[in-house]
Amino acid sequence: MLKKSQTWASLGAVIALGALLAGCSVKQEAPAPAAAATAAPAAASADVPSLEGKTIGIAAKDVVRDFGRLTYQSVQDRVTELGGTVIATQADAKDDKHVANVENLISQKVDAIVVILGDSTTLAPALEKADAAGIPLFTIDHASPHSVNNIGSDNWNIGSTVARTLAEDLRGTGSVLVFNGFYDVVPCQIRYDEFRLVLKNYPDIKIIEPELQDIYEGTIEDAKRKTADAISREGAENINAVWSCWDLPAIGAAQAIDAAGIKTIKTYGVDAEPGALDLIANPDSSYALTVAQQPSLFGKTSAENVARYLGGQQDSVPLSTYLDAVVVDKANVAERRKELGLE
Structure with missing residues (x-):
């Protein structure tokens, strides 16, 4: 198996191919958007191992925006459903606090850490410490050479x-x-x-x-x-x-x-923030288009990748997981809000 540093170097070449990667192995298949994406199983299944006896640290940069808040909550919910214990932190959008939270989770010797967002330069030393400590690191919208898996939209x-x-x-x-x-x-x-x-x-x-x-x-x-x-x-x-x-x-x-x-x-x-959707829905507003990500699905998928990795299914966890995003404009905003549960 390749070391993460080797895998990361390979990813650089992959990234250069951009949109041509739709069928590549770095893209993990995930549920479609809308109702199907929000219906998580109540517990572990044959596909997703239990997290019983495992403690998972979660470090979010902030929960101010809907994206951060929904992602943060969905990771916690799915870890709990899978039988794991959660230690959750959020940094009030402060980079130094975000770094301190990650370092505190390392000191508590959690079984894995999920990091949600963050500045790549500021966070890099803390993520390197997690890697050096042997703690599997999972990231959401924060690609890092120290991450086992990063969840993001394409x-x-x-x-x-x-x-x-x-x-x-x-x-x-x-x-x-x-x-x-x-x-x-x-x-x-x-x-x-x-x-x-x-x-x-x-x-x-x-x-x-x-x-x-x-x-x-x-x-x-x-x-x-x-x-x-x-x-x-x-x-x-x-x-x-x-x-x-x-x-x-x-x-x-x-x-x-x-x-x-x-x-x-x-x-x-x-991002499809509520305020943006309200403006797009207003025919007199200049707001023309946004792209809806799926934050709850981000969190759920990350938690399940943690469970697979800790449950001995490391080979089934890709370096990068790209989830579908949905364009929202004035012509479809009402329909998209309903489909994505953003009404």
Whole structure:
């Protein structure tokens, strides 16, 4: 069996293939979205071993957004259903606290750790410590060379889909206001890189400089102010779209655009936060599109991969698990909300 360092090096080549990997072994098949995805078995099964006698540490960066909160809760729920004991921590969106929580779980000698989100640079030393301590590490939306398995959406597909939709909506010409404050967060990095890659084929679409820096606390109000300032500085007629790798900055941007009565700027994000869905459902809002991930399925799948790994089924746990994401726009928002239980 390859060491994780060797496997990670191989993954670098795999990643370069991007969307061509739909049938590759690094993609673990998972249930379809909607009702089928939320109906978890009540306990262990032939496919998913018991976690009885095992203690699983969970370290979430925050539970402010629906994505973090639902993922955090679903990992705990599934570990408990499988008979395991949970030690759960969340860091209130503070990187130093997130690192401390992981280190505390290591000191408690848990049987496995699930890490939800986080800055790749800041967290790396703590994750290396977990690996050195022999504690299997599982991550959610945080690819790491020290992780046994990372759960995420296909962010290459998400990034290119949002970018292509934006470019086609602009009919290949225009100027885009971009929020890019979290490039070290792997999903945002991938989505941004895909955005830039797609725009190479749309040379008449320009990114407005300087790019805006979104923040993690007070995100919506901060983005609302920065968007209003950009509109004042550039002129509404010189901005055609707003791009963000997640919904909260896009919500603030849409609020600023809508409050100004501007009808010529469209806003694009990712995550299907309730506030984003409300704006997309409003025909008068500039919010055009988001992509719904499946946070409860993320957590459930991660917990089951922990159980398989600790239950002697290591070969059945892939390095990366990509779950389906769902595009939500003004034409389908009501239908998608119902399908995904987001009403």
